């Protein structure tokens with residue numbers, strides 16, 4: 655503050671505090687002419703109101719005295735009286751620097767843990783989990799759901815069970831997040847025809863325990879089994895899936911797109927191409943590691959996304 659403004663502030667404070675202090679000291683001693691009836695003799699509203707005289711209440715005097723003490727004490731200890739820095743030498747810059755340093759120490763150790771510790775260890779770190787929860791809500795919940803249980807309509811798989819398209823070890827989860835994934839299930843209507851699609855769908859559903867309810871559907875299942883050969887290339891001869899291709903296990907009654915006859919037929923008829931975006935450029939390695947730890951923790955007994 656320039657010398658002029660410093661003096662200006664001092665003048666204002668002296669006038670302001672000084673005048674109120676003078677009034678405070680003078681008022682209780684001031685003699686006001688009082689009438690015999692205890693009023694000042696002023697009459698208002700054609701005699702309806704008369705002006706009484708009362709001493710200031712003690713509580714008011716006590717509070718005012720305390721306020722003056724606080725004001726002078728503050729001006730002595732802290733900056734406020736023009737350019738005076740106050741006995742304590744407090745500055746806003748100093749306080750900010752102290753807080754920033756404390757925060758940096760905290761973040762440094764967190765950032766260091768995130769970049770150095772294995773994801774399996776991070777998955778048990780409450781600070782990492784808390785950070786993951788926020789990142790997940792902001793970036794992932796839109797498709798995978800706020801409880802991470804997936805969304806049949808978007809083809810976003812549940813991340814909360816321990817069933818994986820590409821593999822559930824920490825490294826594979828991190829790769830899924832950093833580089834994204836693209837499922838490629840070709841359409842089969844041209845190859846199989848409408849009846850063929852129905853047959854194979856019936857067979858696929860039987861793999862996860864859906865029992866044929868009559869002779870026709872039993873025939874469908876056996877016809878479908880014979881037509882499953884081209885599917886085995888990706889889903890495996892027993893339909894157990896192939897994590898290298900992201901081809902899901904068809905025998906476990908966990909479905910990306912739903913397990914109803916209609917949904918399975920639709921998957922086979924027109925194919926499916928679920929796309930998981932890549933997050934490397936958007937979030938960077940550090941946040942991706944946090945998210946991988948968070949996702950890993952769901953199927954490893956730690957935080958649940960809906961905690």
Ligand code: HEC
Nearest residue numbers: 793794797809810818819820821830835836837928929930
């Ligand atoms: C636009 C929708 C969408 C968003 C947003 C999204 N995902 Fe995905 N994610 C998918 C889809 C679809 C798949 C399945 C890809 C496939 O079918 O091959 C998937 C697959 C995955 C997988 C592999 C699962 C497995 O079974 O192998 C992981 C892990 C994953 N996502 C984590 C995340 C995380 C963490 C985020 C937030 C940073 C996220 N996803 C954001 C749609 C999304």
Ligand code: HEC
Nearest residue numbers: 837838839885888900901902909910911912921926927928
């Ligand atoms: C080229 C490899 C490939 C072949 C061949 C293939 N699939 Fe798939 N299939 C996939 C992939 C990859 C997915 C996952 C698609 C996604 O994530 O969007 C999938 C998904 C599915 C689904 C959806 C599963 C779910 O959980 O919702 C069904 C059902 C299915 N396939 C059945 C079949 C049948 C039946 C055949 C043979 C007629 C077949 N697939 C042939 C790769 C293949």
